[in-house]
Amino acid sequence: MKKMNNEGYRRFRTAMSLALMLLLTTNFSCKTVNSEKKKEHPNLTKLKAHSSEFTPEIIALGHNVYTAVGFDGSNTSMIVGEDGVIIIDALRALGAAEKVAVKFREITPKPVKAIVYTHGHGDHTGGASAFITNEKDVIIIAREGFKEELQDLSPVGEVLKRRNARQFGRNLPKKDIINRGVAPGYTSKDRVGQGYLPPNRTFNDSLFIKVAGVQLELYAADGETNDQLFVWTPQLKTLFSGDNYYKAFPNLYAIRGSRYRDVKEWGESIMKMSGFPVEHLVPGHTRPLSGKHRIHQCLDNYGTAILSVYDQTIKCMNDGYSLQQTVDHVKLPKTLAEQPNLQEFYGMIPWGVRSIYLHYVGWFDGSPSNLLPLSEMSEAKHMIEMVGGERKMLQYVKDAIKESSFQWALQLTDYLVCVGYEKAKVIDLRILILKSLASQQLNAPARNYYLSCAYELEN
Numbered sequence: 001m002k003k004m005n006n007e008g009y010r011r012f013r014t015a016m017s018l019a020l021m022l023l024l025t026t027n028f029s030c031k032t033v034n035s036e037k038k039k040e041h042p043n044l045t046k047l048k049a050h051s052s053e054f055t056p057e058i059i060a061l062g063h064n065v066y067t068a069v070g071f072d073g074s075n076t077s078m079i080v081g082e083d084g085v086i087i088i089d090a091l092r093a094l095g096a097a098e099k100v101a102v103k104f105r106e107i108t109p110k111p112v113k114a115i116v117y118t119h120g121h122g123d124h125t126g127g128a129s130a131f132i133t134n135e136k137d138v139i140i141i142a143r144e145g146f147k148e149e150l151q152d153l154s155p156v157g158e159v160l161k162r163r164n165a166r167q168f169g170r171n172l173p174k175k176d177i178i179n180r181g182v183a184p185g186y187t188s189k190d191r192v193g194q195g196y197l198p199p200n201r202t203f204n205d206s207l208f209i210k211v212a213g214v215q216l217e218l219y220a221a222d223g224e225t226n227d228q229l230f231v232w233t234p235q236l237k238t239l240f241s242g243d244n245y246y247k248a249f250p251n252l253y254a255i256r257g258s259r260y261r262d263v264k265e266w267g268e269s270i271m272k273m274s275g276f277p278v279e280h281l282v283p284g285h286t287r288p289l290s291g292k293h294r295i296h297q298c299l300d301n302y303g304t305a306i307l308s309v310y311d312q313t314i315k316c317m318n319d320g321y322s323l324q325q326t327v328d329h330v331k332l333p334k335t336l337a338e339q340p341n342l343q344e345f346y347g348m349i350p351w352g353v354r355s356i357y358l359h360y361v362g363w364f365d366g367s368p369s370n371l372l373p374l375s376e377m378s379e380a381k382h383m384i385e386m387v388g389g390e391r392k393m394l395q396y397v398k399d400a401i402k403e404s405s406f407q408w409a410l411q412l413t414d415y416l417v418c419v420g421y422e423k424a425k426v427i428d429l430r431i432l433i434l435k436s437l438a439s440q441q442l443n444a445p446a447r448n449y450y451l452s453c454a455y456e457l458e459n
């Protein structure tokens with residue numbers, strides 16, 4: 001027999017014990033699956049309840065700040081000054097922004113003196129012109145390098161577009177739409193991006209400026225993007241965090257495909273915010289918060305969680321862990337994991353860990369097995385042969401489904417897809433598996449992604 005190295009032996013043993021486990025558990029699984037079928041998974045119930053964050057509403061924060069939530073994918077706010085107003089972020093669709101602008105003008109007819117973009121993502125910039133009527137000399141403020149990292153002109157633009165549609169569930173049937181984790185399930189399609197106005201004032205580290213009698217302190221704050229900023233208003237004790245904070249675990253990596261988001265800087269940006277005596281906190285998405293103590297706690301646990309994921313990942317890497325071992329190992333301490341603002345509705349810890357890991361060492365995680373792995377086809381053939389042929393493998397897939405081991409079932413179908421065995425049957429099983437995975441997901445992007453892939457197979 002060919003000599004097997006440790007990695008090879010480990011893989012072989014894992015595969016064999018899983019196969020054995022499946023054999024042993026097959027017989028008494030059918031009943032439980034059927035009775036559970038109708039019951040909604042608690043994660044789904046929780047995700048549905050999270051939709052209350054996106055109920056359309058203009059929320060007054062003190063006397064001079066108004067935040068519009070739920071009118072589009074993100075928030076837009078108005079600060080009322082002495083002789084004019086300041087708009088913070090401008091939604092994505094011009095049509096949605098126009099609706100909010102009408103409501104803002106019902107509150108005050110004062111003209112717009114400035115617009116601040118917290119960062120360059122299209123969902124915060126596309127409706128700006130809606131807020132301006134006849135005003136001239138409107139200051140439009142953003143950070144130096146604004147929008148530079150956007151991947152609009154990426155050579156893999158087609159891939160990004162497809163993945164974006166899956167992440168946000170853009171093509172899902174109505175019955176499957178819940179929410180997008182930090183946005184409602186539906187966002188306006190009325191003239192998307194057509195109200196965008198480019199900035200005419202940019203800064204590097206910080207900008208202190210008085211507009212309509214309101215003192216604004218703008219600070220560069222790398223995080224979700226490298227052009228992110230936050231706005232602090234000392235008179236109103238209100239802080240606009242942009243997308244570095246929202247009520248969900250932060251999206252340290254976006255599955256639609258994103259460049260590295262500087263996780264360490266992100267955590268530190270949040271810690272900096274928590275140093276201000278904030279009485280109202282306006283996130284880029286989800287509802288605003290009021291109350292100094294509560295806000296301080298939220299910012300503090302958020303920053304601590306981000307830095308904890310970062311530090312743990314770095315430690316694992318230095319201790320020689322492989323990528324998957326690191327992913328398996330990094331967890332939030334229980335007290336943080338239970339916080340309502342750190343639930344994984346949007347970002348997920350394993351995705352963040354992978355992103356940090358790859359950022360520092362690239363694709364090779366140090367394990368010799370991964371240096372020159374077998375081709376997909378070769379691995380599939382070996383695995384199928386090992387379990388006793390394609391029919392047997394198909395049976396293992398069915399058994400895994402009965403056991404509700406959907407991830408395992410999905411991975412096994414990869415082998416059958418690869419060799420092209422019983423295509424129609426395997427596709428049907430994959431659709432069932434993907435929908436089952438979706439039905440258990442708390443994370444909206446993951447849920448949307450599974451479902452989108454399932455419907456793509458159906459069609």
Ligand SMILES: [Zn+2]
Nearest residue numbers: 074123243284
């Ligand atoms: Zn956003």
